[in-house]
Amino acid sequence: MIMEKEPISRADIAQVTGLNKGTVSSMVNELLEEDLIYESGPGESSGGRRPVLLHFNKVAGYAIGIDIGVNYILSVLTDLKGNILIEKNQLIQDSNFSVVKELVIAGICTLLKEMPKSRYGAVGVGLGVAGIVDKEGMVLLAPNLGWKYVTLKSGIEEVFKLPVIIENEANAGAYGEKQSGAGQDHENIIYISAGIGIGVGIILNGELYQGNNGYSGELGHMIIEVNGRPCSCGSRGCWEMYASEHTLLKLTNNPQATLESLIQLAEENDKETLELFEEIGCYLGYGINNIINTFNPQQVIIGNRLAKAKKWLEKPIRRTIENHTLSFHQNEMEVRFSALSIYSSALGVAAFAVEHFIKDIVIN
């Protein structure tokens, strides 16, 4: 409550939570001793004695969030409220597991070296990976990275002796947007991570929906064309073969093309590039249509790399939804682009690490 509503008085905490004042007071004393909160004041009075206010001590420690994309690694150091202090970007040239693992370790080392001093130091590491992660943290399959059954989590834990949390990058992105981005005011959110592949993070009733084994959200592999283009998952006609960054680049027939170079061409009104974005936008819209009809969300957030091309993707996406999605489902439903841009996933896993740390302290 203090993290969410700070600054707040002891009396207000008692009132909102329904806990008695004695309980609140002893819990607050513990948190003060742990340096997780601090006092200031006195605050505004509504008549009587002016109350002392409690604040969350967001610099009691720091969290590390790492987004392992298909062609990049983005590492951030955040305070306990998810503000980014330091960020590092590395390109992945060779997606071989041991190479990427070394890059991740190197990234963590640099962040730890530059981390300010604090009571708890680094509280944990969150890893977001573009693949299927089981509940024990094993990456079962990351088709775009070429990984099968890799144990990244335990490897990193051994090196740094820190708690490590690993999560699918779309799930992490959904959580990041819910915590500190475009989704803060909504409880039923679909986050579309549109990068080299496509992943979907599902927030239902305010919580990340992970499925029975943690594998939910592989909607990049929903089939939108019968007998369509072959996909790296072994199937055909998958959504990401029509609407991803990978497909956008492939359709240019230019091995040198990058998303950034295409955005540049679109800015110059290059006709072919504009048509490509139009096609990708339409296909994004078709997939989103299927998802909206399934989940009836309040909000759809489009994030990850393709969100950079919002200027050209937004219209065809909206048009396709308007023309195809059941009209009941369009009521009170908003489509937005990510507020955290490329940081959704890294901030999401950092937030998981913080949540884990706070729960751990409160329980012990």
Ligand SMILES: [Zn+2]
């Ligand atoms: Zn597929």
